[in-house]
Amino acid sequence: MNSLVICQAQYNLNKFSQIYTMSTKVGIGKSIHRNPKIAASEAVEMALNTGAIEKADFVFMFSSVGYDQKTIVKYVYDFCGGASLCGCSAEGTIAGWETDESNFSVVVMAIRSDELRLTNGIVGGLKSNSAEAGRAVAGSIRDRLNADTAGLFLFPDALTINFERFKTAMETELNLDRLLPLFGGLASDNWQWKQTYQYCNDQVTSDSAAWALLSGNLQIAGAVNHGCVSLGVSHKITRSEGNVIYEIDGKPSVETLRKYLSEAELTKGWGTSNMQFPLGFKLPDSVTEDYGQFFLRAMMSKDDQTGAVTVPTEVLQDETFYMTRRDYGLMVNGINRLGHQIKQQIGDKQPKLVFQFECCGRGKVFIREEQQSALLKSLRETVGSDVPWLGFFTYGEIGPLAGINQVHNYTCVMAAIY
Amino acid sequence: MDTTSDKGIAELQKENQQLTEQVRRLVAAENELYRIQSKLDLKLRLYRQLYEVSNQFNATFDLNEVLQIVIRFVLYELNFERCLVLLPTLEGKAFQVQALDGYYTDEEQETLSKFQLSATEPALLPLITKAERIICPANSDQEALRELGHRFHMDEYAILSLGGKGEEPIGLLIAGNSAEMAENQERVEAEGEAIISLANLANQATTTMKNLRFYQASKRFVPEEFLEFFQKGSIVDIALGDHLSKEMTIMFTDIRSFASISEKMTYQQVFDFVNSYYEQVSPIIRTFKGFIVKYMGDGIMAVFPNRADDALQAAITKQRCVAEYNEHRLKKGDPPIQIGVGLHTGHMMVGVVGEVDRMQGDAISDHVNLASRLEGLTKFYDASVIISSATHQGLLDPSNYKIRYLDRVCVKGKEEVIRLFEVFDGDPPELQMLKVETQENLARAQELYYDKKFVDAQVELFKVLARNPTDKVAWHFLVQAAQCLKDGVPETWTGDTVMITK
Numbered sequence: 026m027n028s029l030v031i032c033q034a035q036y037n038l039n040k041f042s043q044i045y046t047m048s049t050k051v052g053i054g055k056s057i058h059r060n061p062k063i064a065a066s067e068a069v070e071m072a073l074n075t076g077a078i079e080k081a082d083f084v085f086m087f088s089s090v091g092y093d094q095k096t097i098v099k100y101v102y103d104f105c106g107g108a109s110l111c112g113c114s115a116e117g118t119i120a121g122w123e124t125d126e127s128n129f130s131v132v133v134m135a136i137r138s139d140e141l142r143l144t145n146g147i148v149g150g151l152k153s154n155s156a157e158a159g160r161a162v163a164g165s166i167r168d169r170l171n172a173d174t175a176g177l178f179l180f181p182d183a184l185t186i187n188f189e190r191f192k193t194a195m196e197t198e199l200n201l202d203r204l205l206p207l208f209g210g211l212a213s214d215n216w217q218w219k220q221t222y223q224y225c226n227d228q229v230t231s232d233s234a235a236w237a238l239l240s241g242n243l244q245i246a247g248a249v250n251h252g253c254v255s256l257g258v259s260h261k262i263t264r265s266e267g268n269v270i271y272e273i274d275g276k277p278s279v280e281t282l283r284k285y286l287s288e289a290e291l292t293k294g295w296g297t298s299n300m301q302f303p304l305g306f307k308l309p310d311s312v313t314e315d316y317g318q319f320f321l322r323a324m325m326s327k328d329d330q331t332g333a334v335t336v337p338t339e340v341l342q343d344e345t346f347y348m349t350r351r352d353y354g355l356m357v358n359g360i361n362r363l364g365h366q367i368k369q370q371i372g373d374k375q376p377k378l379v380f381q382f383e384c385c386g387r388g389k390v391f392i393r394e395e396q397q398s399a400l401l402k403s404l405r406e407t408v409g410s411d412v413p414w415l416g417f418f419t420y421g422e423i424g425p426l427a428g429i430n431q432v433h434n435y436t437c438v439m440a441a442i443y
Numbered sequence: 444m445d446t447t448s449d450k451g452i453a454e455l456q457k458e459n460q461q462l463t464e465q466v467r468r469l470v471a472a473e474n475e476l477y478r479i480q481s482k483l484d485l486k487l488r489l490y491r492q493l494y495e496v497s498n499q500f501n502a503t504f505d506l507n508e509v510l511q512i513v514i515r516f517v518l519y520e521l522n523f524e525r526c527l528v529l530l531p532t533l534e535g536k537a538f539q540v541q542a543l544d545g546y547y548t549d550e551e552q553e554t555l556s557k558f559q560l561s562a563t564e565p566a567l568l569p570l571i572t573k574a575e576r577i578i579c580p581a582n583s584d585q586e587a588l589r590e591l592g593h594r595f596h597m598d599e600y601a602i603l604s605l606g607g608k609g610e611e612p613i614g615l616l617i618a619g620n621s622a623e624m625a626e627n628q629e630r631v632e633a634e635g636e637a638i639i640s641l642a643n644l645a646n647q648a649t650t651t652m653k654n655l656r657f658y659q660a661s662k663r664f665v666p667e668e669f670l671e672f673f674q675k676g677s678i679v680d681i682a683l684g685d686h687l688s689k690e691m692t693i694m695f696t697d698i699r700s701f702a703s704i705s706e707k708m709t710y711q712q713v714f715d716f717v718n719s720y721y722e723q724v725s726p727i728i729r730t731f732k733g734f735i736v737k738y739m740g741d742g743i744m745a746v747f748p749n750r751a752d753d754a755l756q757a758a759i760t761k762q763r764c765v766a767e768y769n770e771h772r773l774k775k776g777d778p779p780i781q782i783g784v785g786l787h788t789g790h791m792m793v794g795v796v797g798e799v800d801r802m803q804g805d806a807i808s809d810h811v812n813l814a815s816r817l818e819g820l821t822k823f824y825d826a827s828v829i830i831s832s833a834t835h836q837g838l839l840d841p842s843n844y845k846i847r848y849l850d851r852v853c854v855k856g857k858e859e860v861i862r863l864f865e866v867f868d869g870d871p872p873e874l875q876m877l878k879v880e881t882q883e884n885l886a887r888a889q890e891l892y893y894d895k896k897f898v899d900a901q902v903e904l905f906k907v908l909a910r911n912p913t914d915k916v917a918w919h920f921l922v923q924a925a926q927c928l929k930d931g932v933p934e935t936w937t938g939d940t941v942m943i944t945k
Contacts, residue, residue, distance in 0.1 A: 029519075057519065059518055059524065059544075059545050059546040060545075060546045061546070087461075090627065090630075091624070091627035128522075128627040128628070129627070215627070217626075246577075256466055257459075257462060257463055257466055258459060258463075266686070284463045284464075284466075284467055284468055285463075285469055285470060286470075287467075290471075290474070298474070301470065301474065311790075315539070350470070389481075391477075393484055394484070394488075433536065
């Protein structure tokens with residue numbers, strides 16, 4: 026078995042729920058202090074204070090990679106008194122009303138609840154066998170699944186996971202008669218594209234997927250949206266294998282890219298310029314109203330020798346796609362729609378907490394700081410101004426679309442727990 | 444037909460190619476636009492932040508706060524990993540760390556807190572003599588600069604002089620990164636935007652620090668309490684004619700026999716002696732919420748705007764402080780000194796007098812003159828602290844102090860008679876004991892004296908003097924009683940002491 030279950034822990038939070046009135050306290054904390062110990066202390070203290078929590082049961086955290094990852098996770102874990110912790114490295118963080126795409130930002134969500142049950146773990150070996158890793162997660166969560174299990178939060182290594190294989194293997198192994206919705210984001214590393222990190226309690230690993238299974242007296246409202254528009258004519262994948270596209274329109278993929286990117290953008294600018302042109306695969310009309318016309322795939326890497334490009338999920342030979350381009354106007358409309366979709370699902374209820382997984386390609390590389398703030402403000406005002414809100418800028422967003430768990434690019438995925 | 448169709452397809456393909464090329468160009472132009480926009484945004488942000496920094500500088504008079512503002516900007520706006528500010532040592536031969544922040548190991552932080560750079564450090568020479576800054580990028584080929592950086596744990600850094608061009612630095616600003624963390628930080632590059640912003644920051648900080656030095660120096664002439672009293676934020680807000688009128692207690696203090704002490708000293712020794720004395724007693728006034736209006740040679744004029752008790756406690760503490768100071772003087776072979784303190788409470792005006800180009804604080808009122816006279820009487824009655832009845836009445840609880848009635852006096856230049864009290868809490872313990880033991884006899888003697896029963900008064904006074912032969916108050920009444928017996932007294936006699944000298 027290539028996959029390795031590194032650790033897992035379970036906290037049953039509603040042991041005494043029949044005696045006491047059920048409640049959930051959630052607090053959000055953030056720090057940009059350069060010293061990881063102080064940053065951890067500030068973020069945890071703020072999270073506990075804003076949530077009026079004496080001791081947290083469960084902690085989500087996301088952190089930029091400027092911090093030494095082992096140090097910052099260790100201190101957040103310690104300062105939270107050893108509460109179960111799940112999270113990953115990020116390109117930027119989202120906490121409350123603020124986004125931060127600097128190299129030094131850590132955000133923490135502290136939860137104390139007797140109505141939510143959170144179980145966490147981590148699985149390694151994504152690069153060698155993502156399917157095996159998916160099966161390992163299935164094995165870890167199988168016994169913990171209940172009728173009230175609401176979803177699985179997943180934070181895999183963006184640079185090594187084959188999401189399609191991971192997900193398919195996990196779902197096949199679980200063989201559930203209902204959808205176990207997956208939410209989360211692919212761990213990122215501030216555009217360095219070198220190494221991402223996944224957190225489980227005080228452990229920090231790469232080439233792994235951290236997960237948290239959420240059960241209890243709750244529901245998850247989810248929505249996903251992008252803001253891209255097609256450019257020019259369609260292209261056909263003429264040779265591919267798995268998630269590697271070797272040829273487009275009968276030519277090495279990189280050659281086709283030359284139509285859109287200059288030599289400089291293809292060489293030294295790669296890393297940000299690859300994010301300029303998502304590949305847009307046409308979606309059935311039934312989902313386009315809520316989601317948008319295209320299912321988007323980022324070109325994560327290229328091989329100059331073979332001229333191939335790699336996307337996060339598998340593609341089919343002869344599949345057609347359009348080069349697309351992000352459009353701020355569409356993004357604004359999409360965010361508005363996203364907020365209303367969430368609002369429609371939760372009705373009059375107030376979410377207990379909200380996760381926002383935002384593509385790094387929709388961050389500062391594309392829109393200006395004040396535009397980013399305006400988008401977040403608009404979203405928060407629609408969904409709930411006072412709701413504890415946490416998220417990060419990802420290398421890929423995970424959320425179900427039309428009843429199928431998917432990894433997305435260039436989207437915003439929201440999960441509101443209510 | 445085929446030819447037409449082929450031609451149509453070829454045209455469409457050509458059009459498609461042209462469109463694709465246009466798209467590429469438009470996209471490239473848009474990218475370039477966004478890149479420029481991002482750069483402009485960054486510059487605008489830095490510009491705004493520098494403006495904010497300048498507002499923060501303007502809002503503080505605290506040097507440490509200024510340094511913290513500098514460091515915060517370097518770390519959080521310019522995104523360098525580490526920042527140090529060094530200021531000259533007292534001797535001026537080196538620069539030592541005054542403030543630092545950023546991410547250091549505990550060990551690094553410990554060593555840096557004591558870190559000093561010699562002002563004659565060869566690597567610093569270009570900075571001190573001509574250049575505004577020293578830049579050591581990661582790939583610097585200057586071994587001396589790299590070695591210098593290792594001493595403050597930076598592998599790439601910039602050192603900026605806090606001081607104008609050609610001026611001796613009043614501090615050094617060092618910003619940079621360790622090699623391990625540099626990748627996640629703003630890199631140190633000679634022509635980088637960050638270095639320009641750093642230089643702007645250094646200029647602003649220099650101006651602020653210079654202003655602050657001037658302000659600190661001016662505060663020595665106009666005390667902070669004076670500004671607070673007038674509710675002025677800064678010395679520059681003080682204007683000629685500013686004044687505040689209210690009931691206050693005024694204190695006059697003088698060194699007894701200063702003339703005879705100082706005549707045996709050189710001029711320098713006189714100044715050293717006076718300043719050494721002021722250094723001992725002046726803080727006491729501030730401790731008890733008073734402020735010094737002015738120094739007058741060997742004397743101090745101070746006001747206590749709040750409570751009479753503040754002034755009295757300050758007076759007693761001063762006497763105790765002088766007693767300790769005398770022990771120190773005796774050890775050095777210097778003669779002990781004595782001070783007299785006069786306190787009076789009344790409505791007075793504290794304000795700024797002088798001319799537009801030369802101002803000073805002063806207190807103006809008849810009550811001020813009276814307090815000055817009371818201080819003069821301390822020698823006459825050999826009392827360490829004399830308070831007026833107005834101050835006595837202003838005390839929250841006079842029984843908290845060792846107080847004895849002194850006399851009814853009409854001071855020189857005044858028609859009004861005032862009752863005086865001596866406070867002897869600050870006297871040596873043995874003298875305090877004697878005064879307490881004889882307090883009843885003295886009070887009875889004073890009562891008999893005012894009743895014109897001079898012989899009976901003398902009996903009581905002899906009892907006092909039998910216990911405390913040096914009690915000048917008892918002697919004063921004894922002499923006065925003898926005089927009255929000798930000369931007789933008119934019907935209108937009141938027993939008041941009329942002072943004909945200051």
